[in-house]
Amino acid sequence: MKYLLMLTGLLAMPARAETASGAGTSLQDPVSLEMLGQLLIGLVVVVIAILLVLWVLKRFTAIGGHHRDMKVIAVLPLGTREKAVLVQVGARQLLLGVAPGRVSLLERFEEPVIVPPQSGQFGAKLREAFAQQQQKDGW
Structure with missing residues (x-):
């Protein structure tokens, strides 16, 4: 309690304090x-x-x-925590079973089972769908 009173007394001091020689020293803000x-x-x-x-x-x-030669092609949920994942590695595709704490190889395909979508196709498909919607609405 004594220290708290001393601290509040120091905080209440004016910004300029006079020294014994009479020269003023300023306290920093x-x-x-x-x-x-x-x-x-x-x-x-x-x-x-x-x-x-x-x-x-x-x-x-x-x-x-990120690896250019390795892509996830498709994911199929099999249960609440299990899924089948088709991964493209180079020219091969691997079907993996993924569960908590475990990944198992289910099948290895030498030729692609699913052709991965090419990048940039999304924009073309979006424009096509938008154009079809405009024709349908009579714009």
């Missing part, structure tokens, strides 16, 4: 532009450091890696 600038610079440095660490992890580990 706790919220100043200099302090806010230092805080902002520190925050930017921390954010840059975090981004740099994430970039290094992604670059030199397998986290978030």
Whole structure:
């Protein structure tokens, strides 16, 4: 309690305090532009450091890696937690059974069973569907 009273007394002191020699010393405002600038610079440095660490992890580990030669073609849910996944690896397709904590090879296909959609077809199909809808509505 004694320390709390001392602290409140220090906070209530005026901004200028007189010293024994009569020269005035000024107390710094706790919220100043200099302090806010230092805080902002520190925050930017921390954010840059975090981004740099994430970039290094992604670059030199397998986290978030995308492979052009490996794609998921189709997924079929078999139960609440089980599914069958068709994966394209190079020219082959693999049918995998996926369950919690386990992945099993069900079948290996030398020739594609399902032809994967080419990238960019979505836009063409969307335009086609939009054009059909406009013709149907009489636009």
